[in-house]
Amino acid sequence: MNSRSLQTTIIFLVVGGILILALGGFFGPASRRLDSGLVELQTWFSSRFLGVQDFITAPRDIISLRTRNAQLETTVSQLQTQVIELQQRVNETEILAALVDFSRTNPESTYKAAAVIGRDPSPFLHYIIINRGSNDDIRRGMPVVTNQGLVGRIDAVIADAARVELITDPGSSVNVYLQNADTNAVLLGSVTGDVSLDMISQNVSVEPGDLILTSGLGGGYPPDLIIGQVVTLRSLEFELFQQATVQPAVDFSRLEIVLVITNFRPVDITPLEP
Numbered sequence: 001m002n003s004r005s006l007q008t009t010i011i012f013l014v015v016g017g018i019l020i021l022a023l024g025g026f027f028g029p030a031s032r033r034l035d036s037g038l039v040e041l042q043t044w045f046s047s048r049f050l051g052v053q054d055f056i057t058a059p060r061d062i063i064s065l066r067t068r069n070a071q072l073e074t075t076v077s078q079l080q081t082q083v084i085e086l087q088q089r090v091n092e093t094e095i096l097a098a099l100v101d102f103s104r105t106n107p108e109s110t111y112k113a114a115a116v117i118g119r120d121p122s123p124f125l126h127y128i129i130i131n132r133g134s135n136d137d138i139r140r141g142m143p144v145v146t147n148q149g150l151v152g153r154i155d156a157v158i159a160d161a162a163r164v165e166l167i168t169d170p171g172s173s174v175n176v177y178l179q180n181a182d183t184n185a186v187l188l189g190s191v192t193g194d195v196s197l198d199m200i201s202q203n204v205s206v207e208p209g210d211l212i213l214t215s216g217l218g219g220g221y222p223p224d225l226i227i228g229q230v231v232t233l234r235s236l237e238f239e240l241f242q243q244a245t246v247q248p249a250v251d252f253s254r255l256e257i258v259l260v261i262t263n264f265r266p267v268d269i270t271p272l273e274p
Helices: 003-023 028-105
Strands: 111-119 127-130 143-145 150-157 162-166 173-178 183-188 195-201 211-214 226-234 241-248 257-261
Touching: 127 150, 127 257, 173 195, 173 226
Parallel strands: none
Antiparallel strands: 111 127, 111 257, 127 162, 143 150, 143 257, 150 162, 173 183, 173 211, 183 195, 195 241, 211 226, 226 241
């Protein structure tokens, strides 16, 4: 037998033996140990590969996240601005609608709407600046109102703006009428911005909640403009008149749009007073 035939025979016998052992289950434990080792080795390489991959790509991801975060913050800021603008438009629309309703229910007067563009910076004076002036036929002394009630009157005018003296100003004095008590009084402003009633006769009964309107006396304001309500009353026997604190109907801190009564011309009756 030559060497090639011998090698072939030996290989055949070895392969046959391995097949017989494998079919007989002799290689099962070794195969499982080998598979388990391969799985563990594969898992180790996989975890290390993922770690290296994360380390390499992390800076790029952080930059991408920061860019995306900046874009989202810009979008949120723009949306917030739009929400604020829409809310302001809604508020202005509601104010204008209320003023239109007021003018319709008070057709005896003619009105010109004006926006508040300035406020009093002094703690001792109380006035606002509106964007209507002599070019819009605004004149000194014209009353200024909202749908809530009396604001004040035009105190000074230029071409495109005017100053409104509020009824809370210490120089303001308004002749008023207490509807429930059926009596007249004088409304006075103050340095603090509080308003009060003076010159109330001791002979009348005034109660908290009594409605206060302009009386029209003195020629400074038209009658029946709402001013507010009585809050508390001060009455002393040795004084000639009663006094009262007043809650104005108008919220002066939230004035945005007002109405100027343009068909009223105040009358100065001072020269006629004795």
